[in-house]
Amino acid sequence: MNRRKFIQNTALSGLGLTVGASVLANEIPLTNSNTELNINNYPLVIATWDVKNATAKAWDVLQKGGSAMDAVEKGCNVEEEDPANSSVGYGGLPDREGKVTLDACIMDEKGNYGSVVFLHNIVNAISVARKVMEKTPHVLLAGKGAEEFALSQGFKSQNLLTENAKKAWEEWKVKSEYKPIINIENHDTIGMLTMDKNGNLSGGCTTSGLAFKMHGRVGDSPIIGSGLFVDNEIGAATATGLGEEVLKTVGSFLVVELMRQGKTPQQACEEAVHRIMKKQPDRKDFQVGYIAVNKKGEIGAYAIHPGFSYTVYQNGQNNNVIPKTYFS
Numbered sequence: 496m497n498r499r500k501f502i503q504n505t506a507l508s509g510l511g512l513t514v515g516a517s518v519l520a521n522e523i524p525l526t527n528s529n530t531e532l533n534i535n536n537y538p539l540v541i542a543t544w545d546v547k548n549a550t551a552k553a554w555d556v557l558q559k560g561g562s563a564m565d566a567v568e569k570g571c572n573v574e575e576e577d578p579a580n581s582s583v584g585y586g587g588l589p590d591r592e593g594k595v596t597l598d599a600c601i602m603d604e605k606g607n608y609g610s611v612v613f614l615h616n617i618v619n620a621i622s623v624a625r626k627v628m629e630k631t632p633h634v635l636l637a638g639k640g641a642e643e644f645a646l647s648q649g650f651k652s653q654n655l656l657t658e659n660a661k662k663a664w665e666e667w668k669v670k671s672e673y674k675p676i677i678n679i680e681n682h683d684t685i686g687m688l689t690m691d692k693n694g695n696l697s698g699g700c701t702t703s704g705l706a707f708k709m710h711g712r713v714g715d716s717p718i719i720g721s722g723l724f725v726d727n728e729i730g731a732a733t734a735t736g737l738g739e740e741v742l743k744t745v746g747s748f749l750v751v752e753l754m755r756q757g758k759t760p761q762q763a764c765e766e767a768v769h770r771i772m773k774k775q776p777d778r779k780d781f782q783v784g785y786i787a788v789n790k791k792g793e794i795g796a797y798a799i800h801p802g803f804s805y806t807v808y809q810n811g812q813n814n815n816v817i818p819k820t821y822f823s
C-alpha cells in the first residue's frame with residue numbers, strides 16, 4: 496500500500512470509527528493444534544506493511560536453502576537501505592533534535608536474541624543486533640557502545656539523515672507539535688517473521704522509531720517480547736505502531752503465549768489488540784498492528800485501525816494483505 500492510500504484510509508477512518516465486530520478472545524474456543532507442522536505452509540516470510548522487496552529477498556534466501564535467521568536479516572536489510580522508507584535505517588525520520596536513532600532486534604529458533612537501541616550512524620541496525628547476539632556475552636547494546644561495537648565489527652559509519660528527512664524535520668520544527676499521525680508519519684517499521692524449509696522460525700524488527708520523538712526515546716521494536724518474540728515450539732509474533740502501547744502489554748510475547756494456549760495466530764493477534772483497547776476504549780489516536788505465525792505455518796494479523804497492511808510470501812506468491820481491524 497502506498498503513502499497516498501494510507502492517507503486515504505486514515506481520512507476514511509476519521510469519518511466514522513466504530514468498534515469492529517470481531518469476537519472477544521475469551522469467547523473463542525481453544526483448538527490445541529497449533530504445534531503440528533504442515534509442510535504445505537512453509538517456507539514462508541511475513542512482514543509488517545507493504546514491503547514486497549524485503550519479503551522477496553528473504554524468500555530468495557530461503558529458496559537457496561538459507562536459514563530463517565539469514566532470511567530475516569537480509570530481508571530487513573532491504574528496508575534499512577531504502578531511503579524511501581522513512582521509518583527504517585537510512586532515510587528514517589529523525590528525533591526532535593534532528594538525529595536519526597535506530598532500534599532493532601533479532602531472534603532465532605533456539606531462543607537466542609540480540610538487540611541494539613538508540614544506535615546512530617549505522618544503516619544495518621538488524622545486522623548489528625545479530626552480531627550482538629552471536630559475538631558478545633550480552634543481548635542488548637545501547638547508544639555509543641552499540642555504535643563502537645558496530646564499528647569494531649566492520650560496519651561503516653554513515654550520516655543517516657537524508658535531505659528529504661531533514662526537510663521534513665525542518666517543517667516539523669515550525670510548530671514542534673508531537674502528534675504522530677496514525678499510519679502516515681510512523682509506518683513501515685519492518686517486523687519480519689521467517690520459517691525455513693524445515694519449519695524453523697526466526698524474527699527481526701528494525702526501525703528509526705517514531706518521527707520527532709524525544710532524544711533518547713526507545714520504542715518496542717528492539718525489546719524482546721514487545722516488538723518481537725519467537726518460540727520455535729509455538730510460533731512467532733511482531734508488532735508495529737505506537738511502541739509505548741506495545742511495551743505496556745508486552746504484546747508479542749502475549750501473542751505467542753496465547754498461541755501456546757491453543758489460540759490461532761489470528762485469535763491471538765486480536766486478543767493482544769483487545770488488551771490494549773480494554774484499558775482505553777475511547778482512545779482512537781494511535782495505531783498498533785500485530786502479525787503472527789504458528790508452527791503449522793498459519794498466519795494471523797490484526798490492527799486497531801484500517802491503514803495497516805502486511806506482506807506474506809508463501810507458496811511462491813508475494814502478496815500485500817489488508818487485515819481485519821478493531822475499528823472499522
Ligand code: SD4
Pocket residue numbers: 582681682683684685702703704705713714715716734735736737738739
Ligand atoms: C516504535 N513501533 O518505535 C515503532 C514504530 C513503528 O511503524 O512501528 N512504526 O514505536
